[in-house]
Amino acid sequence: MVEVWTEKYRPKKLSEVKGQEDIVSRLQAFVKSKSMPNLLFAGPAGVGKTASAIAIARELFGENWEDNILELNASDERGIDVIRNKVKDFARTRAVAEVPFKIIYLDEADALTKEAQQALRRTMEDYSGNTRFILSCNYSSKIISPIQSRCAIFRFKPLEKPVASKLLKDIAKKEGLKLKDDAIDIIYRTSEGDMRKAENILQATSSITKNIDKKSVASVISFAEPKEIESIVKSALAGKFKDAKETLGKAMVKHGLSGLDIIKQIQQQLWNLDVDDKQKVELIKVCGEYEFRLVEGSNEFVQLDSLLAEFALIGSK
Amino acid sequence: MPTSWTEKYRPKKLSEVVGHSTAINNLRKFIDTFKNQKNMAVLLCGPPGCGKTVIVNSLANDYDVEIVELNASDLRNKDSIKNMFGAASKQASLVSKGKILLADEIDGVSGTSDRGGVPALVEVIKETSFPIILTANDPYLPKLRSLRKYCTLIKLNKLNYISIKKRLEEICKKEKVSYDELTLKKLAVSADGDLRAAINDLQTMAQGKSKITDKDLNKWSREREETIFNSLKLIFKSFDSKVALDSSDGLTEDLDVLNYWLDENIYKEYRDKKDNRDAYTMISFSNIFLSRIMRWQHWRFLVYSKYLSVAGVQQAKSQSSGSFNMYQRPHIMNWMFQQGMKRRKIKSDLRIATEKLHASSSNLNKSFWPYYLFIKEHNKKLGKELDKYLEIPQ
Numbered sequence: 001m002v003e004v005w006t007e008k009y010r011p012k013k014l015s016e017v018k019g020q021e022d023i024v025s026r027l028q029a030f031v032k033s034k035s036m037p038n039l040l041f042a043g044p045a046g047v048g049k050t051a052s053a054i055a056i057a058r059e060l061f062g063e064n065w066e067d068n069i070l071e072l073n074a075s076d077e078r079g080i081d082v083i084r085n086k087v088k089d090f091a092r093t094r095a096v097a098e099v100p101f102k103i104i105y106l107d108e109a110d111a112l113t114k115e116a117q118q119a120l121r122r123t124m125e126d127y128s129g130n131t132r133f134i135l136s137c138n139y140s141s142k143i144i145s146p147i148q149s150r151c152a153i154f155r156f157k158p159l160e161k162p163v164a165s166k167l168l169k170d171i172a173k174k175e176g177l178k179l180k181d182d183a184i185d186i187i188y189r190t191s192e193g194d195m196r197k198a199e200n201i202l203q204a205t206s207s208i209t210k211n212i213d214k215k216s217v218a219s220v221i222s223f224a225e226p227k228e229i230e231s232i233v234k235s236a237l238a239g240k241f242k243d244a245k246e247t248l249g250k251a252m253v254k255h256g257l258s259g260l261d262i263i264k265q266i267q268q269q270l271w272n273l274d275v276d277d278k279q280k281v282e283l284i285k286v287c288g289e290y291e292f293r294l295v296e297g298s299n300e301f302v303q304l305d306s307l308l309a310e311f312a313l314i315g316s317k
Numbered sequence: 318m319p320t321s322w323t324e325k326y327r328p329k330k331l332s333e334v335v336g337h338s339t340a341i342n343n344l345r346k347f348i349d350t351f352k353n354q355k356n357m358a359v360l361l362c363g364p365p366g367c368g369k370t371v372i373v374n375s376l377a378n379d380y381d382v383e384i385v386e387l388n389a390s391d392l393r394n395k396d397s398i399k400n401m402f403g404a405a406s407k408q409a410s411l412v413s414k415g416k417i418l419l420a421d422e423i424d425g426v427s428g429t430s431d432r433g434g435v436p437a438l439v440e441v442i443k444e445t446s447f448p449i450i451l452t453a454n455d456p457y458l459p460k461l462r463s464l465r466k467y468c469t470l471i472k473l474n475k476l477n478y479i480s481i482k483k484r485l486e487e488i489c490k491k492e493k494v495s496y497d498e499l500t501l502k503k504l505a506v507s508a509d510g511d512l513r514a515a516i517n518d519l520q521t522m523a524q525g526k527s528k529i530t531d532k533d534l535n536k537w538s539r540e541r542e543e544t545i546f547n548s549l550k551l552i553f554k555s556f557d558s559k560v561a562l563d564s565s566d567g568l569t570e571d572l573d574v575l576n577y578w579l580d581e582n583i584y585k586e587y588r589d590k591k592d593n594r595d596a597y598t599m600i601s602f603s604n605i606f607l608s609r610i611m612r613w614q615h616w617r618f619l620v621y622s623k624y625l626s627v628a629g630v631q632q633a634k635s636q637s638s639g640s641f642n643m644y645q646r647p648h649i650m651n652w653m654f655q656q657g658m659k660r661r662k663i664k665s666d667l668r669i670a671t672e673k674l675h676a677s678s679s680n681l682n683k684s685f686w687p688y689y690l691f692i693k694e695h696n697k698k699l700g701k702e703l704d705k706y707l708e709i710p711q
Contacts, residue, residue: 002702004674006685046684050675073677076668108677196676197684204688207696223694224687241584241593249652256659293601297608299573301649302580302600309583309597313590 005203006196009171014055017048019163023154027052031059034099038124038133040109040148042140043156046194049136053105056134060099068095069103075111080119091127101132109147110137117144124150158193167195168202177206182214190221226255229265233273236308237315244308249301259300263291263307279314286310322520323513326488331375334368335512336480341372343471348380348417351448356469358442358449362456363473364654367510369452372473373419382415398437406445417448424453424461435464442467454654457661459668466710475510475651478502484512485519495528503534509646545578548627549644552579553586554637558628565627572622573607576600577647579630585642592634599629670707 011017014024014031030036036056041049057069070090077083087104095102104127112120121144124133133151137143140153159167165184172179183205191198204220205212228251235244251257267287270280290307294300328334331341340361347359361369377384385405387398406418420438442449442464453461456470482505489496504522508515522533544564551561565575579600587593606622609615667678667686674681693700704710 001706002699003706004685004703007674010675045676045680054675071675073671075677075679076671107675108680194684196680200685200688204691207692207699220688220691223691239590245584249648253652253655253659256656256663258660290601293605296605297612298601298604299576299608299649301652302576302604305580306597306601309590309594313594316590 005171005175005199009167009174009199011048011051011055012058014052014059017052017055018167019159020048020052020156023052023156026154027056031056034060036101036132036152038151039135040140040143040151040153041134041136041156042138042153044138044158044192044194046191046196046198047156047159048195049156050105050107053103053134053136057103057105060103061096064096068099069105071105071107073107075108080112080116084119084123087123087127087131091131094130101130103134104131105134105136107136108138109135110139110142114144117147121146121150159195160193161188164188164191164193164195164198168198171199171202172212175206176210177202178211180211180213183212183217186214186217186221225265226251226257229262229269232308233266233269233311236311237273237275239312239316241308241312244312245305248304248308252300259294259304260291262300262304263287263294266307267291275315279317282314283311286314321517322488322492323516326484326491326516328371328375329378331372331379334372334375335484336476337368337372337473340471340473343469344372344376347469347471348376348448354469356442356467357445358451358468359471360451360453360456360461360465360468361471361473362453364454364475364510364651367473367475368512369473370421373417373450373452377417380415380417382417384417384419386419386421398434398441402438402441403444406441406447406449415447417450418445420449420451422453423451423464424455424458435460439463439467455658455661457658457665459661459665462665462668476512477510478505478508481505481508481510481512481515485515488516488519489523489529492523494523494526497528497530500529500531500534503531503643507643507646509648509651545575546644548575549578549582552627552631553582553634556631556637558631561627561631562624565623572603572619572626574647574650575626576604576607577649578644579626580649581647582642582644583630585645586638587634588638589635595633596630599625599633603629666709669709673707 014028017024041052043049054065054069057065061068070086072083072086074083077086083106090102090104093102106120109117109120124147135143135147135151140148140155165188168184168187169179171177179202187198187201191201201217201220202212205216208219209216228247232244232248232251235241235247248262252259252262267284270283270287273280273283275283286307290303290310293303331345334341344359344361347354351357361373363369373384385402387402402418402420405416418441423438438451451464451468456465456472482501485501485505486496489501504518505515508518519529522529526533548561548565551557551564555561579596583596583600584593587596603622603625606618606625610618610622663682663686664678667681670681670685670689671678674685676684689700689703692703
C-alpha cells in the first residue's frame with residue numbers, strides 16, 4: 001500500500017526522533033519510570049513534537065497505544081467546549097494497569113485564546129488524577145503562565161542540516177532513489193528544518209523521477225508557488241491594470257487563495273524585482289499597508305485591486 | 318395564461334433546458350441505471366438561479382414520475398425527515414409509476430434547529446428504493462461532509478452568454494419582437510449567467526414594443542441596476558457631490574455592492590493613473606469602514622463609507638472622460654462565491670487528511686498540500702493511491 005512518507009517513516013521509538021538528543025533522553029526517563037508530569041513542547045513545525053508524543057505513547061502502552069492517547073488540534077477543534085467534552089469522554093476509562101494515566105496530546109495549543117487557555121487549565125486540573133497533558137505550541141510565550149508553570153517545558157530546535165540530510169538519505173535509500181547533494185541543499189533551504197515539508201518535497205519529486213537532483217526538486221518547489229503572481233505584479237507595474245486585475249481574480253478562484261496568501265507572495269516577488277530602489281521602497285510600503293487592511297478584515301478583492309492601482313501609479317513614475 | 322415570461326417559457330422537458338448538457342446526461346444515466354447504482358442519491362449543485370429546480374422538474378416530466386419534495390420551509394429534524402421522506406422512499410407511489418425524492422437547498426440545513434437532519438437523510442439514502450436528488454449551492458460545506466459520501470456529485474456550471482442569448486432569441490421570435498443583434502448580446506453578457514434575470518430584463522424592455530435596440534437596453538435595465546447605473550454615471554461623469562450623494566440614497570444598504578460596481582468600472586472610466594489610484598484608494602477606505610461596522614457594530618461608520626464611495630471616487634478624477642461606457646456587472650460576487658467554494662473543498666479534504674497525518678489542517682496546507690497536488694497532477698496513479706490512503710473522496 002502506498003503511504004504518505006511522513007507517516008511511513010514516522011519514528012516508532014523515542015530513540016528514532018533525531019536532532020533533539022537532550023529532550024529525548026529526558027523523555028526516555030519518564031517512560032522508564034512510567035510517571036511523568038504534564039509536558040509543554042515548544043518549537044517550530046516539523047521538528048519532532050508530535051512524533052515524540054506518539055513515540056511516548058507507543059513505548060508506554062505497547063500495541064494498545066492508540067486507545068490511550070487522545071490527539072486534539074486546537075486550531076481545528078471548534079472551541080474549548082468541544083475540547084473539554086472530548087477530554088471528558090476520553091478520561092472516563094482507565095489506562096492499562098501498569099501505567100496509571102492516559103495521554104492527551106493537544107497540538108497548536110497557542111491557537112487558543114487566553115480565555116480558552118484559562119478553561120483548559122481547569123480541565124487539566126479536573127482530570128489530573130488519570131490523565132497527563134502534552135501541549136504543543138510554536139512559541140511558549142503565547143501560553144499563559146499558569147499553564148506553563150504546571151508543565152515541564154521542552155524546547156525543540158529546528159533540525160540542523162546534517163540531521164535532516166541523514167534522515168532524507170535514509171528514506172531515499174529505502175525507496176531506491178538516487179539523491180544528489182545539491183538536491184538536499186535546495187530541499188533543506190526550502191523546508192527550513194521542517195522535516196514534514198522536506199519529506200513531502202522528496203516524495204513529490206520521486207513521483208516524477210528516481211533521480212533526485214537540483215532540477216527535479218526545483219520543478220516541485222516552483223509548482224507549489226502559483227505562477228500568476230509574477231505576471232500580476234509585472235502587468236500592474238507596466239500599467240496594464242485590467243490584465244493584472246483579471247488574472248488576480250481568476251487565480252484566487254482557481255487555487256482557492258486568500259487575499260493574505262496572495263499578498264504574501266506579492267511581497268516575496270517585490271524582493272527580486274528589477275526596479276530602482278526608490279520604487280521598491282514605495283512598493284513595499286504600500287504592500288505592508290494593504291496587508292494590514294486585509295488583516296483588519298476588509299474585502300480581499302477590493303483591497304487587492306486598490307493595491308494594483310497603487311502599483312500601476314508607482315510603476316509609471 | 319402566465320404573464321411572466323420566465324413562467325411562460327419555463328422548460329417542461331429536459332430537451333428544452335438551456336445548456337448543462339453534460340450534467341443532464343449524467344442525471345439521465347443516474348435514473349436509467351438506478352437499480353445498479355452504488356450511490357442512491359445525487360447531489361446537484363451550482364450557483365443560485367442556475368436552473369437546478371427546472372432541471373429536476375423537467376426530469377420528472379420526461380420520466381413521468383412524481384416528485385416528493387422536502388424543501389427549506391419543512392422542518393428538517395430527524396423525525397420529520399423519517400416520517401415523510403423515509404416512508405415515501407419505500408412505499409410505491411399511488412398516482413403514477415414511480416417517483417423521485419427531492420430535498421431542495423440542503424445547504425440551508427442548520428446545525429441547531431435541524432438537529433439530526435443530515436444523519437437522518439443519510440439513513441434514508443441508504444435504504445431508499447427510489448432515486449433521491451439533493452440540491453445545494455455549495456457541496457463542500459463541512460456539515461454536508463458525511464452526506465457527500467453517499468451521493469454522486471453533479472455540478473452545474475454558470476451558463477455562458479451564448480446559451481443565454483440563444484434562449485432570448487427564441488423568446489423574441491415567439492413573442493414576435495424583433496431585435497438588434499448587439500443589444501441582445503449585451504443583455505446576455507450583463508446577465509452574468511443568470512438566465513432568469515435576463516428573461517426578466519428582456520420582458521421589461523420589450524413591453525409594448527415591436528423592436529428592441531440599445532436605447533431600450535439603457536432605458537429598461539432592471540430598476541435596482543437603474544439606480545446603480547445612474548449613480549455610477551453621476552459619480553464618474555459629474556463633479557457635483559451633492560447630486561451624486563442624493564442619487565445614491567437608495568443604495569445605502571447595498572454599499573458593498575456599489576463598491577463592487579465601482580471596482581469593476583473605475584479603471585475603464587479613469588484612464589489617468591493617478592485618478593485611477595485615488596479612486597481605488599477611496600473604495601479601499603470605504604470598504605475598511607464597512608468591515609469596521611461588522612467588527613464594532615458601530616453603524617455610524619456607514620456615513621463615512623458612503624461619502625468615500627460616492628463623493629470620494631467622484632472627486633478623485635482630474636477630468637471627466639467623454640466617452641460613454643456600458644457599465645459592467647461586477648465579477649467580484651461571483652468570484653467570491655467560487656473562491657469560497659474552492660476553499661471549503663480544500664479545507665474539507667485537508668480535514669480528512671489530518672486524521673492520518675497527525676497535523677492540523679493549516680499546517681498541512683503549507684507543508685503537505687502543494688506537494689500532494691503536484692503528485693496528483695504529475696503521477697495520476699500514485700495520486701489515486703494517496704487519495705485512497707488518506708480516504709479523500711474522488
